[in-house]
Amino acid sequence: MNNRMSIFKWFVILLFCFPVLAQEDQWLKTRSEQIFEFKGAKSIRVVNSYGDIRVKKAPYKDRFLLIGNVQQKKEDTCKLEYDPVLKGEEVLVNVTLSSQTEDKKEDTLPRRVDLSILVPVDWECEFETQSGKIDARDMIASIKANSFSGRIYIRTAGVAKCINRQGATVVYLTDQKALSSSFESITGDIEVGLSSKSDCQITASTTGQISSDFSMTIDRQPGSTIKHMKILMGKETAQLAIKSKHGKVKVLHHEP
Numbered sequence: 001m002n003n004r005m006s007i008f009k010w011f012v013i014l015l016f017c018f019p020v021l022a023q024e025d026q027w028l029k030t031r032s033e034q035i036f037e038f039k040g041a042k043s044i045r046v047v048n049s050y051g052d053i054r055v056k057k058a059p060y061k062d063r064f065l066l067i068g069n070v071q072q073k074k075e076d077t078c079k080l081e082y083d084p085v086l087k088g089e090e091v092l093v094n095v096t097l098s099s100q101t102e103d104k105k106e107d108t109l110p111r112r113v114d115l116s117i118l119v120p121v122d123w124e125c126e127f128e129t130q131s132g133k134i135d136a137r138d139m140i141a142s143i144k145a146n147s148f149s150g151r152i153y154i155r156t157a158g159v160a161k162c163i164n165r166q167g168a169t170v171v172y173l174t175d176q177k178a179l180s181s182s183f184e185s186i187t188g189d190i191e192v193g194l195s196s197k198s199d200c201q202i203t204a205s206t207t208g209q210i211s212s213d214f215s216m217t218i219d220r221q222p223g224s225t226i227k228h229m230k231i232l233m234g235k236e237t238a239q240l241a242i243k244s245k246h247g248k249v250k251v252l253h254h255e256p
Helices: 004-025 104-108
Strands: 027-037 043-048 055-060 063-075 077-079 085-087 090-094 096-098 112-122 126-130 134-139 143-147 151-156 159-165 169-173 181-185 189-192 199-208 210-212 218-219 227-233 238-244 247-254
Touching: 043 112, 055 063, 063 126, 096 227, 126 134, 134 143, 143 151, 151 159, 159 169, 159 199, 169 181, 181 189, 199 247, 210 227, 238 247
Parallel strands: 043 090, 043 126, 055 112, 055 134, 126 143, 134 151, 143 159, 151 169, 159 181, 169 189, 181 238, 189 247, 199 238, 210 247
Antiparallel strands: 027 063, 063 112, 077 096, 085 090, 199 227, 218 227
């Protein structure tokens, strides 16, 4: 009896595992890694409509490293391209997948491209995704991030400006001067962390919940569902604006 139960158990396991293994075998994963050098460049703009963008500081100047991880169906012949172009002092990187055939069916195939980028720490950065995450940490220059529904996570000593329609935005400002920054969303939650020694005036508005580790005032006009928050810190030399239609807003104490 025990042998029969054991055989039945393995039969069930194999029955469920084989379709999964067959499905994974249909995917092709490739990786590319390139270093690009642009003398005189001071900023970079990266657009990736196929997946995530992860950013870290590079140990060199005038050069940046691009690592692309592509996941696509085996019958998909599209090739990853992101030939950077220098315009003025800005490097433009637009991720594309070029088809090697004229088969229109390939346009409907699922595919994903995740980018890892190492950029000079003093370069100003701008990143854009659709549903992919944007993750940029330990930077000192200003950062702009734009996503439709991907999560944005930024840690910088520079100015941060984010627009995220549906995804969550988490930003830590490591400069005590709290340089003027702005964050916007429609339904996405916004969380901002900064030092208690910051010199800034923070304003926020949303129909959602508002909370803060700092002393704040909240005002709501009669008949309106929009709440307006204000926080005054230090010399108020910088302006920090948070605007969401329906998302939650949090302003947290964070020491770098």
